[in-house]
Amino acid sequence: MPDASRSAPPILKVDGVTLQYKTTEHLVTATYRVSFEVHRGDRFVLLGPSGCGKSTLLKGVGGFMTPVEGTMSLNGRIIDRPGPDRMMVFQEFDQLLPWKTVLQNVMFPMECAGKWRGAEAAERARHFIEKVNLTKFAEVYPHMLSGGMKQRVAIARAMAMEPDILLMDEPYAALDALTRRKMQEELLELWDDVRFTVLFVTHSIEEAIVVGSRILVLSPHPGRVKAELNCHQFGHTAQGGVEFQTLQRRIHDMLFAERIEAEAADAHD
Amino acid sequence: MIDTAGKIEPPVRAEFELRDVAAAQFGEVERPLSAFERVWNQAWVRRAAIVAFLALAWEIYGRTLDNPLMFPPFWDVAQALWHDFVKGPLLSRMTTTLQVLILGYSAGLAIAAVFTTLAVSTRFGNDLLSTLTAMFNPLPAIALLPLALLWFGLGIPSLVFVIIHSVLWAVALNTHTGFKSVSETLRMAGQNFGLRGVAYVRKILIPAAFPSILAGLKIGWAFAWRTLIAAELVFGVSSRSGGLGWYIFENRNLLETANVFAGLLTVIVIGLFVEGVIFRAIEARTVRRWGMQR
Ligand SMILES: Nc1ncnc2c1ncn2[C@@H]1O[C@H](COP(=O)(O)OP(=O)(O)OP(=O)(O)O)[C@@H](O)[C@H]1O
Ligand SMILES: [Mg+2]
Secondary structure, three states: OOOOOOOOOOOEEEEEEEEEEEOOOOEEEEEEEEEEEEOOOOEEEEEOOOOOOHHHHHHHHHOOOOOOEEEEEEOOEEOOOOOOOEEEEOOOHHHOOOOOOHHHHHHHHHHHHOOOOHHHHHHHHHHHHHHOOOHHHOOOOHHHOOHHHHHHHHHHHHHHOOOOEEEEEOOOOOOOHHHHHHHHHHHHHHHHHHOOOEEEEEOOHHHHHHHOOEEEEEOOOOEOEEEEEEOOOOOHHHOOOHHHHHHHHHHHHHHHHHHHHHHHHHHHO | OEOOOOOEOOOOOOOOOOOOOOHHHHOOOOOOOOHHHHHHOOHHHHHHHHHHHHHHHHHHHHHHHOOOOOOOOHHHHHHHHHHHHHOOOHHHHHHHHHHHHHHHHHHHHHHHHHHHHHHHHOHHHHHHHHHHHHHHOOOOHHHHHHHHHHHHOOOHHHHHHHHHHHHHHHHHHHHHHHHHOOOHHHHHHHHHOOOOHHHHHHHHHHHHOHHHHHHHHHHHHHHHHHHHHHHHHHHHHHOOOOOHHHHHHHHHHOOOHHHHHHHHHHHHHHHHHHHHHHHHHHHHHOOOOOOOOO
16 A cells, blocks of 8 residues: 555545535534545545435535535545536435436436547447446346346446546445345455545445445534544455454444434433 | 243244255246237227227117217218218318417427426526416416407417417426426436536436426327317307318208217317327337336
């Protein structure tokens, strides 16, 4: 691992970002002064309990929300709108366009952004569909795919764009344990192959350690940075090992301590 | 089984594992359907059978009643239809009606498109459309005919005016509702690809809302068709080249009841054709193929 202080500057810089939702009655602060940096080739994981603002943070980086405080910049440019340089894989299965086949879905953003067109786009699309093992389903409409397959199409679609950073919001949360494990392995293999940069949201400690190279642990609502940990040395094979379990334990205690405090506070109200 | 504490306990059973599951055990795995089953599985065959049955019942009733002035049998109507179509005025009446209809329907769609575009892009447009649809959607188009006659006189402009009124609100309301219910995820996906403005509406919103848009088109079509026939019945008298409504009215005055039925049949057949062939084809090619509608 190259030393971060001497290598290239970070791709993504999130600096003291506070994100809020304004509804007609409430003002909800989802994250409070969160800072982190993502470097090229990172598998950066945002980990935290449900409702701590992980999705909100990802939406901020995606350009769908503007921070009320702090700045976010990608390659030195302030993020102020959504764009194809940050491709998002959503948690929901309905992110594919139902009126397009798998192949057309993967080609669509390439043609929208004008990055690749026609035969070249089709060729790239086929290449990435093959990478997620869906070659046989290229001509099929999304409603004929299983949830896991849809998710894989979304990943292929995002990766084919060669974005500066890939944003994934609990992409495997709705899958069964077996499929999830397979998809995690696929993602790691793809990373080995293509070396993309990914910002990955999850609330599973195990998934964070397996998939990530670095973990940002967020505190419960509103989300604040609790710790930043390294986990690039762990993969699926390390899962039973002592070090793996120690790290898992450590994060667990970190999150769990908060929860006990929160519950104690709730009890006082 | 109830143990000593009175709690229900499921019985413990022996385990087993099946080694070879022979294919023979499945019973009938695959069997071609008989010719009759295959034909009967086609929806249009079943529907055609219903229509044939109705025609037969009509024929029998008409013959037993033996009162062609009130209720001519099916065969007489079929003959009148054939005769007026080939030699009589029915074909030209039909084309007149269809021309006016297509003119009014497309004008209605164009205005609806303008209204919904306004409604999705500005809050004022949204309020405007909501208020106008709430006001005018419940108003039967035919009720505007006297006013239309006053403004535009007898003739095509009046008809087009009432058709536009009958199409516009239904289509605009459905399209707008469709746009509003496009899922947040799809919207964000579209924006993520860098789509904005007109391209965003055209490439994301319209296809995503297509089931609602299509429903609006169908309702608008039905409204337009009914309104037009009714309007023609009312004032076809003095327009030089009347439509189907006028044909029906004219033949009633001449007590040519079989021709009245022939006119009604034409109205039904055109309605069935547009609904069952044109809209069905669009549906099969779009929403049903995309799995957005069964
Ligand atoms: N559209 C919204 N309007 C108002 N408040 C919202 C909205 N979306 C989220 N919130 C609030 O913001 C906070 C963070 O939500 P967020 O969806 O980012 O959580 P999360 O960490 O992604 O949780 P999960 O793991 O369950 O997906 C929550 O307290 C939630 O109530
Ligand atoms: Mg979330």
